[in-house]
Amino acid sequence: MRCCLQHKSVRxxxxxxxxxxxxxxxxxxxxTRLLQEQQPARLSSRELLADVGFFPQEAYQCGPAALAxxxxxxxxxxxxxxxxxxxxxxxxxxSLQIEMLAxxxxxxxxxxxxxxxLESVLQEVAAGLPVLVMQNLGLSRWPQWHYAVVVGFDLTDxxxxxRSGTRRDYVMPMAVFERTWARAAHWAVVILxxxxxxxxxxxxRYFQMLADAEPSLREESxxxxxxxxxxxxxxxxxxxxxxxxxxxGQALVQDAASVLEQLLAxxxxxxxxxxxxxxxxxxxxxxxxxMRLAREAVTLDAGFKQTLADIQSKISSGR
Amino acid sequence: xxxxxxKMASIGMLAATLLAGVMMQSAALAAPSAMVSTQQLAxxxxxxxxxAHVSAFLDRAxxxxxxxxxxxxxxxxxxxxxxxxxxxxxxxxxxIDTLPAGEGALETLIFVLVxxxxxxxxxxxDIFPGL
Numbered sequence: 001m002r003c004c005l006q007h008k009s010v011r012x013x014x015x016x017x018x019x020x021x022x023x024x025x026x027x028x029x030x031x032t033r034l035l036q037e038q039q040p041a042r043l044s045s046r047e048l049l050a051d052v053g054f055f056p057q058e059a060y061q062c063g064p065a066a067l068a069x070x071x072x073x074x075x076x077x078x079x080x081x082x083x084x085x086x087x088x089x090x091x092x093x094x095s096l097q098i099e100m101l102a103x104x105x106x107x108x109x110x111x112x113x114x115x116x117x118l119e120s121v122l123q124e125v126a127a128g129l130p131v132l133v134m135q136n137l138g139l140s141r142w143p144q145w146h147y148a149v150v151v152g153f154d155l156t157d158x159x160x161x162x163r164s165g166t167r168r169d170y171v172m173p174m175a176v177f178e179r180t181w182a183r184a185a186h187w188a189v190v191i192l193x194x195x196x197x198x199x200x201x202x203x204x205r206y207f208q209m210l211a212d213a214e215p216s217l218r219e220e221s222x223x224x225x226x227x228x229x230x231x232x233x234x235x236x237x238x239x240x241x242x243x244x245x246x247x248x249g250q251a252l253v254q255d256a257a258s259v260l261e262q263l264l265a266x267x268x269x270x271x272x273x274x275x276x277x278x279x280x281x282x283x284x285x286x287x288x289x290x291m292r293l294a295r296e297a298v299t300l301d302a303g304f305k306q307t308l309a310d311i312q313s314k315i316s317s318g319r
Numbered sequence: 320x321x322x323x324x325x326k327m328a329s330i331g332m333l334a335a336t337l338l339a340g341v342m343m344q345s346a347a348l349a350a351p352s353a354m355v356s357t358q359q360l361a362x363x364x365x366x367x368x369x370x371a372h373v374s375a376f377l378d379r380a381x382x383x384x385x386x387x388x389x390x391x392x393x394x395x396x397x398x399x400x401x402x403x404x405x406x407x408x409x410x411x412x413x414x415i416d417t418l419p420a421g422e423g424a425l426e427t428l429i430f431v432l433v434x435x436x437x438x439x440x441x442x443x444x445d446i447f448p449g450l
Contacts, residue, residue: 211361245357272355279354
């Protein structure tokens with residue numbers, strides 16, 4: 001996992017790029033072609049987030065530099081130097097993707113890994129979020145790993161603008177970017193400040209990212225992130241259960257219960273939501289409602305019959 | 320069927336994975352008497368995704384022809400996917416993701432898949448009677 005070192009292996013990089021250009025006739029950039037042939041209606045033709053800061057990389061440390069760029073833009077005071085010890089592995093002369101995500105969480109930001117879609121990257125930039133990307137500037141068999149930040153694009157010219165290594169506004173052809181990005185498995189991440197949502201509209205993805213990040217984020221960040229999720233997907237049991245569980249963890253039993261009640265008012269299909277609300281109602285002393293909900297959970301999914309039995313025995317033993 | 324050394328080794332690993340899976344499964348069965356936690360939900364959504372991933376793999380034409388060459392019914396294989404445990408799915412999905420290019424790699428993975436299904440049919444204590 002070695003980053004492209006600008007001032008020492010310029011020649012290597014140049015050579016890799018030359019090879020790429022040389023092969024461009026027989027290499028494809030399907031997403032770029034599609035975007036240019038048929039520009040998506042909801043995407044402007046050009047965008048530039050000029051006020052994204054610039055953290056020029058030192059030695060092989062493109063990982064800390066790129067991460068500092070996106071964290072700084074999300075209103076988190078940070079320097080590339082302080083990130084070096086957290087994400088940079090000297091023996092590998094580079095940073096692992098998983099460490100990049102973990103460090104963003106340590107700064108109480110929610111990292112959201114985007115789908116492997118160039119359009120998705122452009123959409124996030126258009127919505128004002130710089131996108132952290134991984135590239136393989138070399139070839140698959142001879143990799144030169146590199147992290148950079150996409151801050152702008154121009155669909156008419158077919159270019160992207162990146163904060164990359166020691167270059168502040170590095171304009172590169174979109175097709176070349178797509179190929180270098182594809183060789184790094186299309187890895188792209190936005191760093192979400194508390195409560196901000198990505199443009200990408202995938203509730204399962206958002207749920208998983210947030211569930212992963214929850215233990216490391218500050219409490220108010222978690223609450224804001226779950227609330228934003230419930231607001232976008234009010235009929236999603238994943239979001240409501242996430243928020244409800246989080247509130248319950250803070251001993252806000254009544255609030256946790258009303259989140260699930262609001263969900264069941266718009267969608268009654270979730271067995272897990274009935275199950276959890278049954279337990280919350282029991283805790284709030286509403287035994288009849290608890291029994292009704294537990295029965296409903298079993299009707300929806302027989303796997304919850306233990307809940308019904310447990311609640312029944314708790315009620316009959318007078319708790 | 321004559322087994323090569325590397326295949327023997329992978330069978331050993333698979334058996335270990337499977338045993339771990341069975342143990343995890345029995346632990347999970349005792350659980351759902353309380354509230355469903357966010358981490359449990361996250362785990363479930365991941366298993367669903369992996370199942371879809373493995374299932375899409377089985378839909379590939381070259382995979383189907385390899386399975387058929389081994390006398391495995393594709394529809395049967397698809398229905399087995401539904402019964403794989405979480406850890407088996409994770410192992411398979413990871414192997415599909417890191418599948419290097421080339422015929423040999425795909426062959427090996429198909430072998431792994433077939434072993435999973437045989438184990439699934441035979442049960443852990445009665446491993447490989449058909450091999």
